[in-house]
Amino acid sequence: MAGNVDALYIFLLLICGLMTVLVSTAVIVFAVKYRKRLGHRAHQIEGSLGLEITWSVIPLFAFFTFFAWGAVIYFQERTPPRDSMEVYTVAKQWMWKFEHPEGAREINALHVPTNRNVKVIMTSQDVIHSFFVPAFRIKQDVLPGRYTIAWFRATKPGTYHLFCAEYCGTQHSGMTGDVVVMEPAQYEAWLAGGSTGAPLPVTGQGLFNQLGCSTCHQIDGRGRGPSLAGVFGNKVSLEDGRSVTADENYVRESIISPGTKIVVGYKPIMPTFQGLISDDQLNALVAYVKSISQQQPGQPAGSEATAGTQTKSQQVH
Amino acid sequence: MAGHEHNEHSIGFYVVILFALLALTGLTVGAALVNLHAWNPVVALAIASIKAMLVVLFFMHVKGASEKMTKVVIFSGIFFLLLLLGLTMADYGTRLWT
Amino acid sequence: MASVTTIPEQENYLTNGYGIKSWLLTTDHKRIAMLYLASITFFFFIGGIFALLVRLELLTPEGDFLQADTYNKAFTMHGMIMVFFFLIPVVPAVLGNFLVPIMIGAKDLAFPRINLLSWYLYMIGGVLITHCMLTGGVDTGWTFYTPYSTAFTNTKIIEAGLAAFVAGFSSIFTGLNFIVTIHRMRAPGMTWGRLPLFIWSNYATSLVMILGTPVIAITIILVAAERLFHLGIFDPRLGGDPLLFQHLFWFYSHPAVYIMILPSMGVISELITAFSRKRIFGYRFVAFSSIGIAIIGFLVWAHHMFVSGMSLYAALIFSFLTYLVGIPSAIKVFNWTATMYKGSISYTTPMLYAMGFIGLFLIGGLTGLFLACLGVDVHVTDTYFVVAHFHYVMVGSVLMAYLGGMHFWWPKISGRMYPEGWGRLAALLVFVGFNLTFFPQFVLGYLGMPRRYWQYKAEFQVLNIFSTAGATILGVGYVLPLIYFMWSMRYGKPATDNPWSAAGLEWMTSSPPPTFNFDETPVVDFEAYDYEHIKEAEVPVAH
Amino acid sequence: MHTNAATTEHNPALRHHFADMTQQKNSASLGMWLFLVTEIMFFGGMFCAYLIYRLAYFNDFGAASTSLSLKLGTINTIVLLLSSLTVVLAVNAAQRGKQKLLFFYLIATIVLGCTFLGIKAVEYHDKFVEHHVPGPDFHFVAEHPEGHSEQAPVNQQHAQMFFSLYFVMTGMHAIHMIIGVGLFSGLAYQAWKGRYDRNYNTPVENAGLYWHFVDVVWIYLFPLLYLISRHH
Numbered sequence A: 001m002a003g004n005v006d007a008l009y010i011f012l013l014l015i016c017g018l019m020t021v022l023v024s025t026a027v028i029v030f031a032v033k034y035r036k037r038l039g040h041r042a043h044q045i046e047g048s049l050g051l052e053i054t055w056s057v058i059p060l061f062a063f064f065t066f067f068a069w070g071a072v073i074y075f076q077e078r079t080p081p082r083d084s085m086e087v088y089t090v091a092k093q094w095m096w097k098f099e100h101p102e103g104a105r106e107i108n109a110l111h112v113p114t115n116r117n118v119k120v121i122m123t124s125q126d127v128i129h130s131f132f133v134p135a136f137r138i139k140q141d142v143l144p145g146r147y148t149i150a151w152f153r154a155t156k157p158g159t160y161h162l163f164c165a166e167y168c169g170t171q172h173s174g175m176t177g178d179v180v181v182m183e184p185a186q187y188e189a190w191l192a193g194g195s196t197g198a199p200l201p202v203t204g205q206g207l208f209n210q211l212g213c214s215t216c217h218q219i220d221g222r223g224r225g226p227s228l229a230g231v232f233g234n235k236v237s238l239e240d241g242r243s244v245t246a247d248e249n250y251v252r253e254s255i256i257s258p259g260t261k262i263v264v265g266y267k268p269i270m271p272t273f274q275g276l277i278s279d280d281q282l283n284a285l286v287a288y289v290k291s292i293s294q295q296q297p298g299q300p301a302g303s304e305a306t307a308g309t310q311t312k313s314q315q316v317h
Numbered sequence B: 001m002a003g004h005e006h007n008e009h010s011i012g013f014y015v016v017i018l019f020a021l022l023a024l025t026g027l028t029v030g031a032a033l034v035n036l037h038a039w040n041p042v043v044a045l046a047i048a049s050i051k052a053m054l055v056v057l058f059f060m061h062v063k064g065a066s067e068k069m070t071k072v073v074i075f076s077g078i079f080f081l082l083l084l085l086g087l088t089m090a091d092y093g094t095r096l097w098t
Numbered sequence C: 001m002a003s004v005t006t007i008p009e010q011e012n013y014l015t016n017g018y019g020i021k022s023w024l025l026t027t028d029h030k031r032i033a034m035l036y037l038a039s040i041t042f043f044f045f046i047g048g049i050f051a052l053l054v055r056l057e058l059l060t061p062e063g064d065f066l067q068a069d070t071y072n073k074a075f076t077m078h079g080m081i082m083v084f085f086f087l088i089p090v091v092p093a094v095l096g097n098f099l100v101p102i103m104i105g106a107k108d109l110a111f112p113r114i115n116l117l118s119w120y121l122y123m124i125g126g127v128l129i130t131h132c133m134l135t136g137g138v139d140t141g142w143t144f145y146t147p148y149s150t151a152f153t154n155t156k157i158i159e160a161g162l163a164a165f166v167a168g169f170s171s172i173f174t175g176l177n178f179i180v181t182i183h184r185m186r187a188p189g190m191t192w193g194r195l196p197l198f199i200w201s202n203y204a205t206s207l208v209m210i211l212g213t214p215v216i217a218i219t220i221i222l223v224a225a226e227r228l229f230h231l232g233i234f235d236p237r238l239g240g241d242p243l244l245f246q247h248l249f250w251f252y253s254h255p256a257v258y259i260m261i262l263p264s265m266g267v268i269s270e271l272i273t274a275f276s277r278k279r280i281f282g283y284r285f286v287a288f289s290s291i292g293i294a295i296i297g298f299l300v301w302a303h304h305m306f307v308s309g310m311s312l313y314a315a316l317i318f319s320f321l322t323y324l325v326g327i328p329s330a331i332k333v334f335n336w337t338a339t340m341y342k343g344s345i346s347y348t349t350p351m352l353y354a355m356g357f358i359g360l361f362l363i364g365g366l367t368g369l370f371l372a373c374l375g376v377d378v379h380v381t382d383t384y385f386v387v388a389h390f391h392y393v394m395v396g397s398v399l400m401a402y403l404g405g406m407h408f409w410w411p412k413i414s415g416r417m418y419p420e421g422w423g424r425l426a427a428l429l430v431f432v433g434f435n436l437t438f439f440p441q442f443v444l445g446y447l448g449m450p451r452r453y454w455q456y457k458a459e460f461q462v463l464n465i466f467s468t469a470g471a472t473i474l475g476v477g478y479v480l481p482l483i484y485f486m487w488s489m490r491y492g493k494p495a496t497d498n499p500w501s502a503a504g505l506e507w508m509t510s511s512p513p514p515t516f517n518f519d520e521t522p523v524v525d526f527e528a529y530d531y532e533h534i535k536e537a538e539v540p541v542a543h
Numbered sequence D: 001m002h003t004n005a006a007t008t009e010h011n012p013a014l015r016h017h018f019a020d021m022t023q024q025k026n027s028a029s030l031g032m033w034l035f036l037v038t039e040i041m042f043f044g045g046m047f048c049a050y051l052i053y054r055l056a057y058f059n060d061f062g063a064a065s066t067s068l069s070l071k072l073g074t075i076n077t078i079v080l081l082l083s084s085l086t087v088v089l090a091v092n093a094a095q096r097g098k099q100k101l102l103f104f105y106l107i108a109t110i111v112l113g114c115t116f117l118g119i120k121a122v123e124y125h126d127k128f129v130e131h132h133v134p135g136p137d138f139h140f141v142a143e144h145p146e147g148h149s150e151q152a153p154v155n156q157q158h159a160q161m162f163f164s165l166y167f168v169m170t171g172m173h174a175i176h177m178i179i180g181v182g183l184f185s186g187l188a189y190q191a192w193k194g195r196y197d198r199n200y201n202t203p204v205e206n207a208g209l210y211w212h213f214v215d216v217v218w219i220y221l222f223p224l225l226y227l228i229s230r231h232h
Ligand code: HEA
Pocket: A015, A016, A019, A023, A058, A059, A060, A062, C143, C257, C258, C260, C261, C303, C304, C305, C322, C323, C325, C326, C329, C330, C333, C334, C361, C362, C364, C365, C366, C367, C368, C369, C371, C372, C373, C377, C380, C381, C382, C386, C389, C390, C393, C394, C398
């Protein structure tokens, strides 16, 4: 990713540098060559339609190139591959909290293995922050009340800066951390040695039972609510005729304000859990809902191995 | 150039416009009470726009007396308003696309 | 050619009344321009002092000079004052106010009393922001992003917002006044095709002022209401969407950058023609590109929100539209350059500023294209790259044009010449200091230094030292003109009516102009920039 | 763009920097229209917010809207439309130089404007009593019409958003009405003193434009706030 961005950047530098040099040279040359001298008079010129068109159309094409190339990279930056390892992130004034799928939690540091796509699912507890790792050329604002997503693939082991790039109050400049990239084996060792919480989906499953979700959402779909198995990542038809893809934000919204999007064929009876559960618990629930989707038969084979949504039975490779 | 050629509308004319406006008010309330499904808001806004047009054209004398410039000004106002709404919706309307 | 002969010892707008009241209650657009000049200069230096505080803090990576909160307030007040109380009004309210009626051959603006009201509104805003500054300040950044501004900070948001609100109405009324004046008050023969480009660009700016400013006004009201009455329109905890604030904010604040740049582009068109002694190359293209920028400028606002969590598709649309606005800007740059071709160019201070403008606007504008490029913006947004970009366009371009314009019209405004040698020295200092301050920031930005950082990683220090050093030179470069302009009001060489042998109605009246601008309404029977027919008087400056 | 500088005889209301009354009047009228454009954009910001939340919180907005009084809203619409008539008649009277009539219509407009504001105040008061004012005390229960037992429980936040917008939009509108009543009081005073005649009545015309504009805003507010989801 960094390479792509740099290539585009250098391309822009070249073209724009060239333009700068061209125009400034012209200005300087004209200024010297046509400087005021005795007996020399300015030569009046009205303008030239041909020239005007030339210097509108050529830049326009250059601009389209910039746009298209930039758009392609942006698209990649915004669409995490399906097989990413998923890290849940909660930002708050002024720290970063990360939670690995295996349950490891860390603050202001994020350990990741090399050559793995890492998808960071982020939300904020207070104001807007921004997840910025200059070395990976990625940045994404972190908003309260919803999820935003960034992803990267680190290739070289090392420690990289993590900055908060959206102004968020007094210690905005202190809201920094490290992204520690390790060889996979070392990463395993780190995971094993680190603080051990239950894996996220397991925590989520516990909450699911404890909060009474399971009374309505039974796996076989016989409850008052729809079965949540197989929901995530698929299209859901809504009562008002629209259909949406169930992503992290959809699940989150379904829990926080269930009345907003009603699944077709169901009554809007689900109570809101707003204010009753924390962002961390919400993350766990989302991870759980995901995990039971990806285990469904009929899913692409590769999804079994999807690291971010494994249950505890699966081992990290 | 709009000089002092005033709008020689009679009082009766203005009263007629008023009645049209009142009738449309009744109509829009009536339409709101009937279930037209997705058309309810459309109808409501269409009627509102007709009413607004009546006020602008006849009470504000844009029709007839006023010069072209006034119309340009009004249209640009509406245009930029729609721009604000439209391009903002370009974000909100496509948030759920994937 | 119609020319108005004037007697040098004639009464002028400056000698028409002396007391405080003759200034504070004046409705003469030229006197109001002077009121603006004084107050805007004051706020520029206040804003500059905050810039110095910021730069001093950034001399070292640790936060050792200011407290974190103080630093945050410093750059917020710097940004707010510079944007709302300096750069938005500066060219229209000072030069525009002075010149628009004269250039079109009118006695005054259409609504002189509203013009005075604009100044009072500006001052009320100024008093509010000063009071706010002295009693604690604001720490949100000039962008006021919610929910930080509505629900988290406990600084004086409402007062600062009110200041911007009131100043906004000042700018709305100025814009309204200009549009009506340009439509209704042109002298006989002054057709649209003969208008000086400064008028076109002020017209375009005025459009933006009246169409954009009301939106920031209502946005400020909503923010204030949210703080006062627990509304939740922008607060996610109450079901609101903080991105809506950003949309509404940038709907104004992006076009606002064109409020700043357009009039200064007009100034540049005047300067380049006058000192190349040539008609502008492609008059119609330069004129219409101003309107083009004003209109297209309304279509691009969300390029400030590429990483905000906005929809991906909206980002594509806005990136694309942003590129379109580059075209009219390109047209201007190329036409200015072409105007110099085969001219007869003298290196006066105003011309030095104009040439500096072209170079710096190129860099500023072209780096805008980097930012409009989605893939690159993700990396450089909210870093010093953006800071460098906007200082190149706002300081490097607008401020340079303003200074160029001030030198150009100073003889007309004050009736005296400024000292040319000092003028050139200051121009040089500004140019060098400016580049030294802000060029390193492009590099800092690409290396990843985020903006609004009170302390930073040690590896960024070297470039920051350059930047601070440059700011010092820049500061000197700005203080110099202040000193010699004031000096010249007393000791400067008296100016003739047309010291530059320049075209335009403003040079056909006396220096300084009489209260009603012309002794008799001029009749225009010549095109703009009719340099072919203007006799070059004695060359004012040796080169 | 004055072409015939000496056509009108000198009018005491002519300001020094204009060539003639026509130029002065056209300038004032253009200025007023431009001002109205700024007003469109000003209200536009609120309409934008409304549009977005209306679509996002469709059902809750519908439920919240039904708690507004349709009767009072309709009456107020009628009052406002009537006032627009009196305004246009006032302008007409001024243009025909009928000073007494002008004064009468101005007063009538003020009375109608105050009626509108009075009714609005009653509505606000009702909302206050019902705890529909956004804030910590906010509480909204939808009245379910019979036959709709399993309605969505109304999301309190979304209902509160509706009322936030309701108060902001109608509040801004009411402030404009208050300013309008103030303007018309000034006009009435001047009209009483006989300042407006056949040749000079621009202030009446411009204030009239302002009043009509405020009326147009209400024409949109009424269906958007009162009439959504009235059917069942
Ligand atoms: C006077 C003020 C001014 C001006 C004129 C501009 C002009 C432009 N700006 Fe800038 N901008 C700001 C002030 C200004 N900007 C400010 C204050 C911010 C930050 C606000 C904040 O966050 O605090 C900002 C931020 C900003 C961003 C958001 C960055 C971010 O936060 O991520 C973007 C993104 O698109 C951008 C783009 C542009 C573009 C495309 C132009 C264009 O108009 C430039 C057009 C000009 C040219 C392109 C040069 C001439 C063209 C040629 C010579 C053509 C030939 C070229 C080729 C063939 C390649 N600007």
